[in-house]
Amino acid sequence: MPLPKLIEVVPFSAEQLAQFKATKAEIVIPGSKSITNRALVLAAQATGMVTLKGALWSEDTEAMTDCMHRLGVEVDVAADPEVAANRILTVKGCGGKLPKGGTEAEPLELFVANAGTAARFLTAMVCLGDGVYRLSGVPRMHERPQKELIRALRALGYRIDTPNDMLPAVVYGGGPKPGRVEVSVEDSSQFASALLLSSRVGGWQVALSEGADPDELPYVEMTRQMTATFPHSGGTFQIEPDASSASYFHAANALFPDVAPVRVMACQPPKADGGTGWQIDAEYPRLSPVAAVPNPSSTALSGEKYLEAHGVKEAVAEAVAEVLRTRPADPLGAISGLLGAREESAAKRRKVTVSRKTDLGDAIMTAITIAPLAPVPFSFTDLGVLRKQECERVRALHDELTKCGARVLESGQTLDITPSEAGSLGRATIKTYHDHRMAMCFATLGLAVPGLKIEDPSCVRKTVPSFFQLLGAAPPGGLGVHIWECDPVSGARVRRLTEPEDLFAAAGK
Numbered sequence: 001m002p003l004p005k006l007i008e009v010v011p012f013s014a015e016q017l018a019q020f021k022a023t024k025a026e027i028v029i030p031g032s033k034s035i036t037n038r039a040l041v042l043a044a045q046a047t048g049m050v051t052l053k054g055a056l057w058s059e060d061t062e063a064m065t066d067c068m069h070r071l072g073v074e075v076d077v078a079a080d081p082e083v084a085a086n087r088i089l090t091v092k093g094c095g096g097k098l099p100k101g102g103t104e105a106e107p108l109e110l111f112v113a114n115a116g117t118a119a120r121f122l123t124a125m126v127c128l129g130d131g132v133y134r135l136s137g138v139p140r141m142h143e144r145p146q147k148e149l150i151r152a153l154r155a156l157g158y159r160i161d162t163p164n165d166m167l168p169a170v171v172y173g174g175g176p177k178p179g180r181v182e183v184s185v186e187d188s189s190q191f192a193s194a195l196l197l198s199s200r201v202g203g204w205q206v207a208l209s210e211g212a213d214p215d216e217l218p219y220v221e222m223t224r225q226m227t228a229t230f231p232h233s234g235g236t237f238q239i240e241p242d243a244s245s246a247s248y249f250h251a252a253n254a255l256f257p258d259v260a261p262v263r264v265m266a267c268q269p270p271k272a273d274g275g276t277g278w279q280i281d282a283e284y285p286r287l288s289p290v291a292a293v294p295n296p297s298s299t300a301l302s303g304e305k306y307l308e309a310h311g312v313k314e315a316v317a318e319a320v321a322e323v324l325r326t327r328p329a330d331p332l333g334a335i336s337g338l339l340g341a342r343e344e345s346a347a348k349r350r351k352v353t354v355s356r357k358t359d360l361g362d363a364i365m366t367a368i369t370i371a372p373l374a375p376v377p378f379s380f381t382d383l384g385v386l387r388k389q390e391c392e393r394v395r396a397l398h399d400e401l402t403k404c405g406a407r408v409l410e411s412g413q414t415l416d417i418t419p420s421e422a423g424s425l426g427r428a429t430i431k432t433y434h435d436h437r438m439a440m441c442f443a444t445l446g447l448a449v450p451g452l453k454i455e456d457p458s459c460v461r462k463t464v465p466s467f468f469q470l471l472g473a474a475p476p477g478g479l480g481v482h483i484w485e486c487d488p489v490s491g492a493r494v495r496r497l498t499e500p501e502d503l504f505a506a507a508g509k
């Protein structure tokens with residue numbers, strides 16, 4: 001589906017929701033961007049052929065694959081018969097000896113677009129080559145931090161020329177230079193990941209700077225575990241679905257708890273030939289802000305953390321203690337009666353805190369966007385790194401949510417969100433700032449809030465090019481959402497991009 005400059009996502013109607021009850025959507029989530037781009041770097045440095053199954057095919061992974069081709073690393077790209085949005089990538093590992101490199105007069109050009117993973121991981125990897133490489137990206141990538149990684153690589157003995165410690169940068173390959181290096185992850189955990197991914201070939205011992213808490217670095221842990229389990233001498237590596245991309249569909253589920261139409265096909269059980277369970281955003285269903293009342297029986301909401309966050313554990317303990325004290329004839333009935341009241345009052349008084357360091361990764365943006373619809377106030381903390389990503393995300397979320405009528409307070413690196421009255425949100429034209437997650441988050445909010453128009457929705461191609469197909473396609477493969485093309489100047493609806501009345505017919509309803 002080609003995407004126009006401005007679209008409107010139309011909230012589910014009562015009729016649609018009723019139809020959903022019978023239809024049961026099953027959304028297949030494309031592969032993980034973070035795992036695909038890590039796997040490409042590890043596969044390039046392997047000593048044999050590595051087949052990456054379930055690899056994401058999007059702007060970020062295509063940028064990484066193009067760079068690999070330019071470096072002379074052979075990557076065969078084949079369709080994935082299981083998931084159209086994925087590819088099977090077969091990489092001929094070069095054992096760390098990059099086949100191609102440029103000269104000082106004519107460096108080999110590597111264009112990383114706006115892929116933070118490609119920018120950081122390749123800066124470290126090309127240090128192992130023996131040519132000269134010039135890395136550049138889109139203008140926003142030239143503003144994103146790179147300084148600490150460059151400092152660490154220079155400390156290991158590599159030459160990197162850049163006027164401002166950002167991209168564009170010229171890297172002089174120097175081959176393996178064994179040594180110990182410390183790196184700070186304050187601006188991005190990808191600095192540590194970049195060093196770790198190339199440390200086996202480079203002979204680098206990588207330590208986090210003092211003060212960095214490994215428990216607060218789930219993406220570094222992902223890198224460590226992938227590096228430890230990767231088939232470095234050749235074999236097959238299975239990439240799991242992207243948990244951050246799944247968060248939009250989990251949010252859709254939580255927004256319509258009575259219907260619960262969506263089974264999100266993601267983060268499947270561990271497989272013998274590959275990794276799984278490495279994505280912090282797999283926590284999203286447990287921390288989703290929206291649920292009318294915390295409901296321990298709903299699979300989307302179960303889990304220790306969620307129950308704790310919403311005060312349910314406390315309510316259970318109090319109710320059981322009280323029943324034990326009074327010894328009623330029907331103890332179970334008494335407990336559940338008390339629990340209902342306890343959960344409700346716990347939910348009302350509690351402010352839930354969700355941290356970008358310990359609780360969620362990129363999917364924290366999904367939680368922030370739907371938080372105005374939650375029954376309790378939410379505080380999202382430690383958001384500093386979001387300011388230096390695809391856009392200034394803290395400000396962007398604040399401004400666009402405020403535009404929708406939400407009550408959002410930005411203080412330091414925290415966003416506090418107060419519940420909004422039902423029906424008080426909507427009718428806004430959302431800027432997306434070239435940020436895929438802004439488009440996906442606000443399209444998700446649009447499922448429940450009327451009149452949300454989204455500018456430049458095609459930016460979703462960075463990580464989920466099929467996002468609006470998944471939203472608009474007929475169930476069971478999509479959500480069957482109504483999407484309109486709008487006139488970019490007047491905002492008026494021009495043409496419906498999806499044909500909702502046909503959607504359920506197509507699904508056999």
Ligand SMILES: C=C(OP(=O)(O)O)C(=O)O
Nearest residue numbers: 114115116117362389437
């Ligand atoms: C921060 C993100 O991407 P990047 O890999 O470019 O850092 C993201 O996907 O939200």
